[in-house]
Amino acid sequence: MFYSDYHIHSRFSGDSNEDLIKIIEKSIELGLKEIAxxxxxEYGMKDLSSAWDINLDEYVKEILRLKEIYKNKIKIKLGVEAGVQPHTLNYYNEKISKYPFDFVIASTHGINSIDLAFGILQEGKTRDEMQDFYFKTVLENVKKFKNYCVYGHIDFVTRYGGTKFRGMDIEKHMEVxxxxLKEIIHSGKGIEINTSGFRYGENRVYPDFPILKRYFELGGEILTIGSDSHQKEYITKYFKTAYEILEKLDIKYITSFEKMKPNFIKIR
Known part of the structure; x- marks a missing residue:
């Protein structure tokens, strides 16, 4: 049995139509103690449809309502995934500070206002050049932005741009x-194991094993596990593999959050 799934999307996301009640009931059925x-x-991204314009007032009100209704069955954490870019950080600081979030994932979905998924950023670049560009942007984000709990799917840049951009020579990028990782740890923040890499044909978690290993070698402690599900069927998908990775690394704890404060949960 798994303890929690800390990366779940619902109908409030621009890329999901999943009903919150169905998400919660499925999570209870799976025996989860907590979900986020x-x-x-998303903000400051060119050519995103209006479906991505989340109404935070409505969203927060609904999560808090369901949190109260289901409090005796499962802990529901009010979270958000912020698609940060260096030029949008003031916006995210303002929005995140306005609401009583338990948990915030910071992710790099776009660079220079262009979504990675569009394939435009990859044009004219080699795989290594694109990945270096991406990681340097992530580094700038973590140096400037502190209003988050964990950084999401740190190396998922490989997911976009087609076959040419799949895979990574991690050693080429290990310095950045x-x-x-050092900046994340120094700031008292963490990372996630995101199992969606298996769904997207990469046959791995994000970040890949060598990066996870390095995170703990450097003294990292804060870690959540998330399915990045956009349909209820994907909740806890491939978590068995994630837990096996933690066992291989001899990690005995994952992290829970309340009002953006971490608590450590023993998993074995």
Whole structure:
């Protein structure tokens, strides 16, 4: 049995139509103790449809309502996934400070206002050049932005741009990855194991094993596990593999959050 799923999207996200009640009931059926609803908050991105314009007042009100209704069955955490960019950090600081979030994932979905998924950023670049560009942007974000709990799917840049951009020579990027991890740890923040890499044909978690290993070697402690589900069927998908990775690394704890404060949960 798994303890929690800390990366779940619902109908409030621009890329999901899943009903919150169905998410919660499925999570209870799976025996989870906690879930974090982490719908997308995107800002400063060109050519995103209006479906991505989340109404935070409505969203927060609904999560808090359901949190109270289901409090005797499961802990529901009010979360959000903020698609941060260096030029949008003031916006995210303002929005995140306005609401009583339990948990915030910071993610790099776009660079220079362009979504990674569009394939435009990859044009004219080699795989290594694109990945270096991405990691340097992540480093700038973690140096400037502190209003988050964990950084999401740190190396998922490989997911976009087609076959040419799949895979990674981690050693080529390890210097900047080390800087990212050190900054995250120094700031008292954490990372996630995101199991969606298996769904997207990469046959791995985000971040990949060598990066996870390095995070703990550098003294990292804060870690959540999330399915990044956009449909209820994907909740806890591939978590068995995530737990096996933690066992291989001899990690005995994951993290729970309340009002953005971490608590450590023993898993074995």
């Amino acid at each position: 609803i982490t719908d997308h908050l 990855i080390d800087e990212i």
